[in-house]
Amino acid sequence: MGDRYAPHVAEIRMALGDKVGESVILEDLEKLVKYRVPLEEAKRSIIKKHGGTGSVRKSLSELTPNDRMLEITVKILSVSKRDVDVRGVKRRILSGILGDGTGQVPFIAWKEFDLKKNDVVGIKGAYVRLWQSQLQVNLGERCEITKDVGEIPEIDAEILPTRLADVKAHMSNLCVVGVVLEARKEVVSMKDGDGERTIIDGVLADESGKLRFTSWIEDERITPRKTLRIENVYVKPFRGVPTINISEEASISLHEEEITPIDGALHCSISELLKRDGALDVIVEGNVVSVRSGSGLIRRCPDCSRVIQNNTCRVHGEVSPVTDMRVKSVIDDGTGSIMLVLSSELTETLWGHTLREAEEMASKRAPDSVERDIRESLTGKRITARGNMNNGEYGASLVAESVSFVKRDVKEEAIKLLKERGVHENA
Amino acid sequence: MLDRETAWRIFASEFNRSDLIERGEEKQAPHYLITPTGARCNRVFVVGVITESENIGRENDLWRARVADPTGTFTIYAGQYQSEAGIFISKAEIPSFVAVIGKARTYERGDGEIQRSIRPEELNTVDEYTRDLWILDTARKTLERIDSMRIGIKAGIESEKLAEYLQSQKITRELSDGISRALRHYSEIEEYLKRLEEEVYRAVRTILSEEEMTASRGEAIEEVIEPKEYVANVMEMLDTGNGVHYSDLTEAVSQAKITPETLETIIKELMSEGRCYEPTIGVLRIV
Numbered sequence: 001m002g003d004r005y006a007p008h009v010a011e012i013r014m015a016l017g018d019k020v021g022e023s024v025i026l027e028d029l030e031k032l033v034k035y036r037v038p039l040e041e042a043k044r045s046i047i048k049k050h051g052g053t054g055s056v057r058k059s060l061s062e063l064t065p066n067d068r069m070l071e072i073t074v075k076i077l078s079v080s081k082r083d084v085d086v087r088g089v090k091r092r093i094l095s096g097i098l099g100d101g102t103g104q105v106p107f108i109a110w111k112e113f114d115l116k117k118n119d120v121v122g123i124k125g126a127y128v129r130l131w132q133s134q135l136q137v138n139l140g141e142r143c144e145i146t147k148d149v150g151e152i153p154e155i156d157a158e159i160l161p162t163r164l165a166d167v168k169a170h171m172s173n174l175c176v177v178g179v180v181l182e183a184r185k186e187v188v189s190m191k192d193g194d195g196e197r198t199i200i201d202g203v204l205a206d207e208s209g210k211l212r213f214t215s216w217i218e219d220e221r222i223t224p225r226k227t228l229r230i231e232n233v234y235v236k237p238f239r240g241v242p243t244i245n246i247s248e249e250a251s252i253s254l255h256e257e258e259i260t261p262i263d264g265a266l267h268c269s270i271s272e273l274l275k276r277d278g279a280l281d282v283i284v285e286g287n288v289v290s291v292r293s294g295s296g297l298i299r300r301c302p303d304c305s306r307v308i309q310n311n312t313c314r315v316h317g318e319v320s321p322v323t324d325m326r327v328k329s330v331i332d333d334g335t336g337s338i339m340l341v342l343s344s345e346l347t348e349t350l351w352g353h354t355l356r357e358a359e360e361m362a363s364k365r366a367p368d369s370v371e372r373d374i375r376e377s378l379t380g381k382r383i384t385a386r387g388n389m390n391n392g393e394y395g396a397s398l399v400a401e402s403v404s405f406v407k408r409d410v411k412e413e414a415i416k417l418l419k420e421r422g423v424h425e426n427a
Numbered sequence: 428m429l430d431r432e433t434a435w436r437i438f439a440s441e442f443n444r445s446d447l448i449e450r451g452e453e454k455q456a457p458h459y460l461i462t463p464t465g466a467r468c469n470r471v472f473v474v475g476v477i478t479e480s481e482n483i484g485r486e487n488d489l490w491r492a493r494v495a496d497p498t499g500t501f502t503i504y505a506g507q508y509q510s511e512a513g514i515f516i517s518k519a520e521i522p523s524f525v526a527v528i529g530k531a532r533t534y535e536r537g538d539g540e541i542q543r544s545i546r547p548e549e550l551n552t553v554d555e556y557t558r559d560l561w562i563l564d565t566a567r568k569t570l571e572r573i574d575s576m577r578i579g580i581k582a583g584i585e586s587e588k589l590a591e592y593l594q595s596q597k598i599t600r601e602l603s604d605g606i607s608r609a610l611r612h613y614s615e616i617e618e619y620l621k622r623l624e625e626e627v628y629r630a631v632r633t634i635l636s637e638e639e640m641t642a643s644r645g646e647a648i649e650e651v652i653e654p655k656e657y658v659a660n661v662m663e664m665l666d667t668g669n670g671v672h673y674s675d676l677t678e679a680v681s682q683a684k685i686t687p688e689t690l691e692t693i694i695k696e697l698m699s700e701g702r703c704y705e706p707t708i709g710v711l712r713i714v
Contacts, residue, residue: 271433271599287472287561289434289528290549332434332472334568335599379551380474380526382560395431410559414634417566423628 005029008043015047015055044069055124061102063135067128072137073149074098076119077159078173078232080249081112096232097159097173098137104160106131106173109139114147122146132170159231165208169242169277172234176244178204178211179227179261185218203280204228204244205261210280212238215246222246227255240390241278265386271335274396279389284398285406286333288340288378295327296371297358325355327374331383331398339397340385346403351377382406433601434472434528436565437462439499440626440655442471443700444619446541447612448533460531460543463613464572464623465579465606471545473501473527474553474561480516490516494527497562497630499655499700502544503527512547519552526553526561542701559634566631572602573620573627579606586611629653654685658693659702663713670710 009025025046032042055071063070079096094109096117108131115121124144126137139145161177183202190197200215200222213233215222222228231251235242246252265283273279299321300306301313313319327342327350344355351374353361358370387400418424447461457469475494483491487507494501505512519525529547536542575598584592586607593603610616661679665671677687685693694711697703703713 287434287526289472330431334433334436334472334564336433337431376551379549380472380528380553381557382564406560408560410556410563410634413563414559414631417563417631418628421570421628 005033008039012043012046016050020050059102060098060100060105063105063128063137065128065130065135070126070128070137071122071124072098072100072126073120073122074100076115076117076121077104078175078251079115079117080173080232082249094139095173097175099159105135105137107137107139109143111139111141111143113139113143113145115145119147120149122149132168134168134171161229163208164204164206164211165276165279167211167235167242167244169235169237171242174233174235174244175229175231176204176206176233177227177229177255177259178206179259180222180224181205181210181261183222183224206259207262209262209266209282211242211244212280213244213246214238217246217248217250219252221252221254227257227259229253229255237278237390239388240392241280241388269335270331270333270338273338273389274336274391276389277391281386282389282398283384283386284331284333284338285382285384286331286337287380287382288329289332289337289380290330291371291375291378292328292330293371295329295374296325296368297362298324298326300324323355323359325358325370327351327378329378331385338389339395340403341397341399342403343400346400347374350383350403350405432457432468432470434470435466435468436561436568437466437468437471437473438565438569438627438630439473439475439496439501441466441498441569441623442501442531443499443543444696445543446533446699447608448541449608458531458533460533461605461608461612463609463616463619464569464576465602465604465609466572467601467605467608468531470548471527471529471531472561473529473545474524474558475501475527476522476558477516477519477525478522480519480521482517488513492516492519494525496565497633498626498653500702501527502542502701503529503547503550504532504544505547509547512550515547515550519550524553524555524558526551526557540699540701562630562634566627569627570624572606573624575602576606576609576616576620579610580617626653654683654689655693655696657683658685658690659697659713662703662711666712670706670712673709673711676711 005026008029009022012025013020013022028046028049029042032045033039055069056067057071058067060072060074075098077097077099079094081092081094083090083092092112094112094115096107098105098107109115122145123139126139126143128135128137159175161175164176164178167174167176181203183200185198185200187196187198198218200218202213202222203210204213230246233250234245236245237243265281266279267283270284270286273282273284298307301308301316301319302322303316303319304313306313306315308321311318311321325344325347327347329340330337331340342350348354361373362370383403383405385398385400385403387398389396389398415424441462441464445460445462449459449461449467451457459467459469461467473494473496475496477492478495478500479493481491483489490505490513492503494503503516505516527545527547528549529545532544532546534542534544575593578596578598579589579593582589582592589607589610590603593606594600613619658680662671662676665675665679677690680690694703701714703711706712
């Protein structure tokens with residue numbers, strides 16, 4: 001029996017600095033296990049009972065979401081102050097990124113500890129939780145921080161940038177590296193009547209993709225073709241697509257190494273696309289596997305553009321509707337499927353009839369004849385669509401900016417495929 | 428929209444050879460058909476030629492259609508709950524190119540034989556170009572699965588750990604899972620993959636015109652006809668109403684260099700596809 005617990009007993013003894021005898025620990029442990037206390041919890045409580053801190057020493061790569069009483073030695077790679085409202089009380093908190101030789105993890109400190117960038121510190125009593133599906137180290141009020149831990153050589157000096165394709169909505173304290181593709185200044189009036197402010201809206205790109213950004217600071221380096229390294233940005237969804245926000249807390253520097261941003265839109269399989277929270281300017285190719293009802297002629301509220309029925313908008317009451325045309329379809333490329341929404345203009349591109357022709361068709365034939373006709377012209381066809389993807393609670397959808405039927409030389413492709421496999425005579 | 432089943436691209440010959448079925452434990456859980464190359468499919472997308480349609484229902488309509496691709500034929504059933512599809516089939520011009528999006532269905536006959544079919548969700552008339560694009564797409568995806576299967580076979584890892592290994596080789600989670608199950612279930616898989624690969628190349632060659640086909644086929648391959656379709660044709664030709672004797676068939680196809688062993692395999696395949704049966708021992712008939 002005792003053998004089974006030997007390694008755990010040894011671990012507990014070590015945590016207590018050999019102050020307590022083996023048999024005492026084993027007895028405590030067996031009792032707790034008999035009461036079906038989980039082993040980790042049992043170990044922690046025995047260490048506490050005998051006056052140990054019960055802290056667990058880990059490196060950042062070993063962290064798991066429910067770690068408590070954590071002991072780590074880390075370098076502060078970035079830190080910024082923020083004022084937040086915690087249950088009606090204003091509080092100043094710190095957030096940033098910690099690093100050791102094994103990894104980098106964002107942190108949040110619920111008290112204004114004296115932490116500066118590049119400090120190497122020992123932290124006792126931290127805990128870990130999942131915040132927006134990212135691990136986050138939390139430093140509570142009772143956390144102990146020791147500054148005098150000397151130099152730790154293997155700690156990375158620089159924050160690792162996150163690939164733009166991996167950026168998810170609501171991430172914070174992120175570092176990104178990318179080329180500015182677009183940047184334009186805009187004057188916006190602030191909420192709460194805080195006057196006006198100049199912001200910069202634009203697009204940032206790296207090898208993996210593009211994202212829109214909003215900079216709340218005016219920095220002359222945020223201009224097209226500049227390659228920037230921007231630390232400590234946060235991400236918010238804008239129309240369902242993650243958008244990088246650059247605030248006063250961010251630090252911008254010119255990036256020395258050259259990076260090749262993706263050229264034009266990103267060609268992407270649907271399954272790859274579905275892994276993201278949203279994406280800017282992507283191209284997918286797939287077959288129309290369903291044209292949904294609600295396609296064809298629709299009526300919209302003239303004030304808010306909501307789709308309405310019986311001339312009644314659920315916000316604006318009885319209105320005289322505006323007629324519009326659209327397609328709601330599902331496209332599937334064999335790896336996954338996504339909703340594809342086409343505007344009136346793009347519906348015309350694929351279907352080949354104008355809004356006016358659709359209205360004529362509806363009045364001459366049955367009201368649902370437009371939807372039927374669209375379904376017959378699109379179902380099964382292979383199409384290419386370019387646009388922005390958002391992946392929200394109603395599933396993933398692509399709002400197309402352009403769309404066309406696939407037109408490729410199938411014979412050429414057949415020969416290419418046979419050659420690739422080494423079974424074409426002229427290979 | 429959330430978690431909509433992906434429409435798999437599978438050729439008829441592979442579809443009709445699949446007999447690994449996964450039924451969910453709960454009543455509403457979806458059914459999956461796991462093909463010999465590990466496609467774990469609930470929904471499929473097919474473009475082919477509709478060659479036959481018939482209402483075989485008694486009290487209620489039950490429309491059956493056959494849709495052929497270069498490797499074989501899919502059977503489509505549209506019952507009273509697929510009335511739109513039934514109407515489409517009843518009016519479909521034969522032959523013509525059609526696109527089918529539907530659910531993979533299986534039915535186990537009394538003798539344990541499994542019949543596979545598609546229950547259509549969407550049917551539409553398309554053009555030849557769309558069919559050619561489907562052949563290319565389905566060929567690429569089938570070859571990708573064949574290659575992935577071979578990675579799995581080569582690894583020689585026990586099945587519990589195989590899926591994990593395949594994922595580390597950049598194979599999607601869905602396919603890794605399907606492959607580890609397919610390898611556990613299907614026998615003589617390496618020989619089958621070889622045959623299927625050849626079948627895929629033949630399908631791709633149908634896209635090329637006559638003169639391009641000669642170049643691509645090369646001189647090494649003398650066989651022009653697809654052996655299975657050839658046997659099926661001969662069987663139909665020799666049948667004067669009472670079926671064909673096995674021995675007559677063996678002799679007839681020997682001219683096309685089809686050995687008795689190959690013939691036996693082909694007949695087994697035709698039977699499992701529900702295309703022929705044995706009314707009395709030693710006599711065969713095309714359905």
